[in-house]
Amino acid sequence: MQEVKIRIRRSEPAVSNEVRYQEFTVPVGEGMVVLDAVHYIQNNIDPTLSVRWNCKAARCGSCSAEIDGMPKLMCKTRMDTLGKEITINPIKAYPVVKDLVTDVSHNYEIAKKIPPFTPKEGLKEPWTMMQIDVTRSKEFRTCIECFLCQDVCHVIREHQSNYFGPKHVVKIAALDLHPLDSIDRSELLHHDGGLGYCDITKCCQNVCPEEIRITDNAIIPEKERIVDHAYDPIGLLIKKVKRRKW
Amino acid sequence: MSGKYDYTTLKTDVLIIGAGGAGLRAAIAATEAGCSVIVASKSLLGKAHTVMAEGGIAASLGNVDPQDNWQVHFRDTYVEGVFLGNWRMVELLAKEAPDRVYELERYGALFDRTPEGKIMQRPFGAHTYRRLCYVGDKTGLELIRTLQDKVAHSEAKILDEFVVTKIVSVNGKVAGAFGISMREGTFKLIECKSLIVASGGLGRLFKVTSNSWEGTGDGLALSYRAGAVLMDMEMVQFHPTGMVWPPAVRGILVTEGVRGEGGMLYNKDGERFMLRYSPKKKELDARDVVARSIYREIIEGRGTEHGGVYLDIRHRGAKYIMEKLPSMYMQYKEFAEIDITKEKMEVAPTVHYHMGGIRVNPETQMTNVEGLFAAGEAASGLHGANRLGGNSLTDLLVFGKLAGVSASAYAKQGKQIKFDESVVKEEIDRVMSFVENPGATNPYPLIDTLRESMSKYVGILRNDSDLNKAYDAIKSLKPKLKDIGVRGSLRFNPGLLACLEFTNLIQSAELLVRGAIERKESRGAHFRSDFPNRSHDFRKNILFKLNEGRDEMSFAAVPELPDHLKDLGKEED
Numbered sequence: 001m002q003e004v005k006i007r008i009r010r011s012e013p014a015v016s017n018e019v020r021y022q023e024f025t026v027p028v029g030e031g032m033v034v035l036d037a038v039h040y041i042q043n044n045i046d047p048t049l050s051v052r053w054n055c056k057a058a059r060c061g062s063c064s065a066e067i068d069g070m071p072k073l074m075c076k077t078r079m080d081t082l083g084k085e086i087t088i089n090p091i092k093a094y095p096v097v098k099d100l101v102t103d104v105s106h107n108y109e110i111a112k113k114i115p116p117f118t119p120k121e122g123l124k125e126p127w128t129m130m131q132i133d134v135t136r137s138k139e140f141r142t143c144i145e146c147f148l149c150q151d152v153c154h155v156i157r158e159h160q161s162n163y164f165g166p167k168h169v170v171k172i173a174a175l176d177l178h179p180l181d182s183i184d185r186s187e188l189l190h191h192d193g194g195l196g197y198c199d200i201t202k203c204c205q206n207v208c209p210e211e212i213r214i215t216d217n218a219i220i221p222e223k224e225r226i227v228d229h230a231y232d233p234i235g236l237l238i239k240k241v242k243r244r245k246w
Numbered sequence: 247m248s249g250k251y252d253y254t255t256l257k258t259d260v261l262i263i264g265a266g267g268a269g270l271r272a273a274i275a276a277t278e279a280g281c282s283v284i285v286a287s288k289s290l291l292g293k294a295h296t297v298m299a300e301g302g303i304a305a306s307l308g309n310v311d312p313q314d315n316w317q318v319h320f321r322d323t324y325v326e327g328v329f330l331g332n333w334r335m336v337e338l339l340a341k342e343a344p345d346r347v348y349e350l351e352r353y354g355a356l357f358d359r360t361p362e363g364k365i366m367q368r369p370f371g372a373h374t375y376r377r378l379c380y381v382g383d384k385t386g387l388e389l390i391r392t393l394q395d396k397v398a399h400s401e402a403k404i405l406d407e408f409v410v411t412k413i414v415s416v417n418g419k420v421a422g423a424f425g426i427s428m429r430e431g432t433f434k435l436i437e438c439k440s441l442i443v444a445s446g447g448l449g450r451l452f453k454v455t456s457n458s459w460e461g462t463g464d465g466l467a468l469s470y471r472a473g474a475v476l477m478d479m480e481m482v483q484f485h486p487t488g489m490v491w492p493p494a495v496r497g498i499l500v501t502e503g504v505r506g507e508g509g510m511l512y513n514k515d516g517e518r519f520m521l522r523y524s525p526k527k528k529e530l531d532a533r534d535v536v537a538r539s540i541y542r543e544i545i546e547g548r549g550t551e552h553g554g555v556y557l558d559i560r561h562r563g564a565k566y567i568m569e570k571l572p573s574m575y576m577q578y579k580e581f582a583e584i585d586i587t588k589e590k591m592e593v594a595p596t597v598h599y600h601m602g603g604i605r606v607n608p609e610t611q612m613t614n615v616e617g618l619f620a621a622g623e624a625a626s627g628l629h630g631a632n633r634l635g636g637n638s639l640t641d642l643l644v645f646g647k648l649a650g651v652s653a654s655a656y657a658k659q660g661k662q663i664k665f666d667e668s669v670v671k672e673e674i675d676r677v678m679s680f681v682e683n684p685g686a687t688n689p690y691p692l693i694d695t696l697r698e699s700m701s702k703y704v705g706i707l708r709n710d711s712d713l714n715k716a717y718d719a720i721k722s723l724k725p726k727l728k729d730i731g732v733r734g735s736l737r738f739n740p741g742l743l744a745c746l747e748f749t750n751l752i753q754s755a756e757l758l759v760r761g762a763i764e765r766k767e768s769r770g771a772h773f774r775s776d777f778p779n780r781s782h783d784f785r786k787n788i789l790f791k792l793n794e795g796r797d798e799m800s801f802a803a804v805p806e807l808p809d810h811l812k813d814l815g816k817e818e819d
Contacts, residue, residue: 012737014431031492031581043690047741048734052290055458057498058580059387059573060293076580097429098738108291108398116399117354126307126348128363134356141356141381141388142572145292178356 001027004079006037007087008049012098021087022046028079034088035063035074038100050099058209061146064091065100071148071207091151104147110164113192117175120182133179140174140218142210143167149204149214155197163194166204166214173218176225186225195223251674253424253433258284258403259657260650261423261436263410263465264444266294267386267642268622268649270393272442273402275650281657283402284436286425288445288460291406292394295446295458296642299386300501300573301370302378303350303643304636305343309364311375316340317814318374323637324815326372326532327601327630328770329785330478333807333815334608335628339637339644346643347379355392357381368506370635372532378636383501383573389639407738408434410464411746412673413441413472413618414665420472420617421663424673431737433677435670439657440617442649443469447600447623448754450747453694453701455597456488456499465624467750469604470757474613476790477626477802478602479754480761483633483771484706486536488596490554495581497596500557500574502635504591505529507570509559511540512590513548519555534632534771537595541706544594554594559586595706599638601629601771602758605789610656611649614791617656617663621649627787631770679731680745686731689744696723696751704759709776713763720756727752760799761788 003025011019024045026037035056042049054060056075063074066089068082079086094102119127149166150156156165172185172193189195198219205215212218228235260276262269265287276283287294308314319340324331347365351357357379358366367376381388397404410425422437445465449457470476487500505511511529513519523539524531540555549555559567564587568575571586578584578591603626604613611619622642629637680686696719703716727749732741765788767781768774786801807815 012735014737015735029493031494033494033581036494042740043688043694047688047690047732047744048739050738050740052738053459054289054293055295055298057298057458057495057577060289060297060458062290062293078580101738103429104290108404111395111398116395119352126364127351129356129359130363131359131361131366134359137356138382141391142384144297144387175354178354181354 001029004028004037005085006041007085008099009089010099011096013096032079033075034067034077034079034086037079038074050101052101059144061144064146064148064151065089066091071151073146073148073209076209091147093151093153093156094147107145107147107150107167110168111171114168114172114175114188115183115185117178117181118183119180123180127180129179137174137177139212140170140177143170143212144210146209148207148209152203152207154201154203159197161194161197162192163197164189166219168193169195169222170212170214170218173222186222186229189222190226190230195219195226250678251671253435253670253674255435255437256284257437257662258282259439260442260653261286261438262442262444263423264294264446264622264624265289265291265404265406266296266444266446266622267389267393267639268646269442269444270390270397271643271646272444272621272650272653273397274393274400275647276654277400277402279651279654281654284405285397285402286405286408286410286423286436288409288464289406291404292390294390295460296386296390298456298458298499299389299639300383300499301503301506302368302380302385302636303347303389303639304370304373304377304634305347305379305640306340306375306377307344307347307365307367307379309360310367314375314377319343319377320811321814322373323634324630326632326634328632328780329630329815329817330769330787330804331630332608332627332805333811334805337811338608338648339628339640342644343640346640346647350389350392350643353392353396355381355388368503369530370506371502371530371536372527372634373636378506380503382569383503383571385639409743409746410468411677413468414669415472415615415618416663416665418473418615419663420615421665424670426677426736428738431735433674433736437662439660439662440619440653442619442621442653443604443624444620444622444646444649445624447603448751449597449600451697451700451751451755451758452597453697454488454497456485456497457597462747462751463754464747464750465620466603467753469613469618469620470753470790470792472618473615473792474618475605476603476757477605477787478761479757479790480765480772480788481601481631481770482597482758483533483599483601484537484595485598486533486540486595487557487593489577489582490550490592490594491552491582498577498581499596499598500591500593501571504557504559504571504574507559508562509557512556512558513543514550515548519543519548532632533635534773538706538773540593540595550592552592554592556590557593558590560588560590563587599623599633601631601633602626610652611645612652612656617660619649619653621645631772677746680742681732681734681739683731687726687729688732689730689741689748692723692726692730693744693748693751695719696755700755704762707773707775708762709774710763713759717759717763720752720759724752757790757797760797764788764799
């Protein structure tokens with residue numbers, strides 16, 4: 001059986017400022033993924049190595065990490081696609097709790113700010129919707145909340161801004177494209193959500209394990225809606241005449 | 247500097263353990279009733295095993311097959327549960343399913359549609375009509391996101407990445423729960439007037455399973471130690487189709503939706519063997535039947551080189567497959583380098599679901615412990631000896647809601663039960679013993695031994711000698727419980743968690759195996775090669791209750807059908 005050397009960043013900031021990289025040697029079997037290697041270490045070498053995981057089937061989005069610098073799901077990254085020496089870091093956009101586990105609770109705070117699905121009034125039950133309309137929203141609903149797109153976003157990584165981040169634009173797109181939703185969330189994205197900070201580098205789209213076209217299908221259309229609402233002079237004029245608040 | 251016995255106390259009306267479909271639906275019901283609610287969950291919010299549910303949610307909407315109604319859904323569920331289910335729970339499920347599905351749609355879930363724009367329904371094993379409402383093969387994800395959103399915008403407090411280590415009960419009444427906040431690395435006591443256990447099943451007791459890390463039977467063991475009765479523990483469902491190759495992914499679920507969409511099973515000789523085992527229902531017979539048939543093909547030498555059979559959906563064409571089964575396509579592509587639109591899948595049965603669990607009153611979901619409720623996979627009584635695909639998601643919504651409603655009604659009338667602080671100190675001592683024992687034994691190899699014995703001896707075909715081998719293995723592992731331990735703190739310490747889970751797993755394993763030894767017949771998922779027939783004498787539930795430190799086994803007759811359901815649930819030989 002082949003062996004691979006894995007370096008893992010270890011730290012527990014609540015206890016000490018010490019950060020160290022510990023190296024482990026792990027045997028690699030057929031079809032093994034990085035999460036299997038981490039489990040091997042936990043079971044056989046160091047049971048205190050912390051990692052967040054649930055399904056090991058790329059469905060729950062728990063085991064996000066930076067593998068050789070790339071944000072990936074550990075359960076979906078096969079060892080045979082990597083070299084003989086591997087480095088695993090926790091995702092960098094969020095504070096480390098311990099080892100590979102980060103505190104992603106900020107995302108749940110943002111989620112509370114996004115108005116939930118609010119159906120149009122007076123709909124006849126049971127509701128009728130066409131598959132083609134449902135399909136437009138579906139892409140965004142495959143989001144597994146792994147936060148890899150948040151991790152790779154340089155606005156979140158390197159700047160102090162109010163930008164919600166790609167994951168939350170995806171969520172808003174999912175709600176906005178619900179055929180029976182009645183709320184406009186673009187004002188929220190424009191002001192509180194700081195979508196203007198995104199300069200469409202498409203990094204988020206490149207790392208999405210669900211292959212959601214985050215930039216193309218969520219961010220750009222939402223930016224366009226903001227432009228329509230906030231900056232279109234003719235639109236503004238019409239609104240002023242109609243005195244309708246958007 | 248903090249001391250060993252430091253902990254903080256939270257107070258709430260209703261405490262819910264588990265943030266899967268049942269826990270979240272219960273939280274919605276309890277907050278709507280005006281109670282304060284805390285949801286404590288071992289995983290991060292939104293990661294619960296419910297996200298793994300693929301095929302759909304069963305409800306007799308009759309959108310595709312107008313003949314469908316609750317009576318047929320009742321009959322399918324009750325009969326395929328092989329007359330071991332509780333008729334009242336089955337009746338509630340069948341009657342309320344459509345309301346819960348439409349309610350979920352009003353909460354914002356987006357189901358696939360029929361050409362007329364109604365909710366689409368697909369066929370599934372042993373459902374007479376096309377009954378499963380679905381979202382591609384990601385129905386569970388949609389369900390949990392929808393409920394998660396609803397809860398996030400409610401008053402319920404989420405306490406995620408929190409491991410409950412003890413349910414506190416005093417004189418048969420629930421008083422609260424104690425546990426570890428993994429993120430903070432601290433102990434917390436939660437005092438509550440009523441408590442709902444919605445913590446899922448015990449699939450991780452087995453080596454080959456589709457279950458995620460949470461399924462360690464925690465809620466069962468915690469409730470049992472708090473005095474609750476466990477029932478039908480021997481009833482473990484094998485899903486017919488799990489991945490086989492490569493070894494690292496063995497057990498990962500291949501949705502029944504593949505067969506629902508027309509997938510066919512072949513042995514290595516190219517024979518469509520289900521025609522032989524079940525000429526009428528074929529691939530879409532009940533899960534126990536299909537799982538046993540696949541298993542037989544494999545042990546009789548007609549399996550593939552990796553010990554599986556073939557599942558073929560290629561005839562549906564690439565476009566259809568990508569649209570209806572996108573996760574399956576991804577899963578095989580990424581993990582096995584197989585393109586299911588061009589190649590056959592290799593599949594074999596995998597442990598999937600536990601029909602047994604905590605015994606509840608069907609009208610309220612309350613256990614024999616006052617103020618302690620259970621819902622979802624943790625509870626028992628609904629599915630009898632075999633669960634139909636799609637009924638689990640329905641179960642979560644129907645009985646999650648019922649548990650939430652009943653627990654809040656109870657909390658409003660009840661008052662906080664007082665208990666002595668020594669209970670907490672004892673529990674801290676127990677937990678800390680796992681991290682304060684320098685020469686302790688690593689729990690992981692012991693867990694492996696347990697899981698291997700369970701998979702080897704308590705499988706699809708059981709017999710007395712094998713079951714006793716499993717029982718012996720459990721008995722020899724039990725004394726080692728006092729020696730296990732790891733280093734480290736309370737903060738995200740997987741080794742500590744393994745110690746706690748091992749304690750819970752052993753508890754469930756022992757009752758499961760004892761029940762399986764006792765049930766000398768074959769019924770549903772419990773198949774005994776030494777007693778291959780169903781026996782009227784065993785149309786009863788096997789119960790366990792802890793009595794002064796000893797496991798007491800007893801039997802309870804399955805409640806007789808009332809007149810209005812007699813014809814629907816008639817037993818045929």
